[in-house]
Amino acid sequence: VELADGVLAGDQRAIARAISLVENEPTQAPSLIRQLFARTGHASVIGITGAPGVGKSTLVDRLVVECRDHGKTVGVLAVDPSSPFTGGSILGDRIRMQSHS
Numbered sequence: 001v002e003l004a005d006g007v008l009a010g011d012q013r014a015i016a017r018a019i020s021l022v023e024n025e026p027t028q029a030p031s032l033i034r035q036l037f038a039r040t041g042h043a044s045v046i047g048i049t050g051a052p053g054v055g056k057s058t059l060v061d062r063l064v065v066e067c068r069d070h071g072k073t074v075g076v077l078a079v080d081p082s083s084p085f086t087g088g089s090i091l092g093d094r095i096r097m098q099s100h101s
Contacts, residue, residue: 004035010073019077 003021006014018036022029046063050056060076067074 001035004032004039007036008039015075 003014003018007018018032021032048056048060057078060078064074064076
């Protein structure tokens with residue numbers, strides 16, 4: 001419950017721990033997900049896909065600005081599931097997304 005409360009409060013460390021738990025602890029993840037979904041299940045989820053260089057990060061950046069301008073809270077999880085190096089990786093686009101961190 002403590003971790004879920006931290007995530008819901010916007011604590012970046014709690015969010016990072018929650019992501020790690022979901023990725024690495026398959027037996028513990030369902031409990032955390034149930035706790036969070038019960039209170040956040042109304043969130044909108046938007047998926048952006050496309051070939052390299054087509055402007056996905058720029059589009060996401062502009063969507064974040066627009067949503068925040070309308071008082072919305074935004075979380076971005078950028079993932080490359082086809083990374084030839086890791087077989088899937090969470091990305092940090094430091095160039096385009098730094099103004100939102």
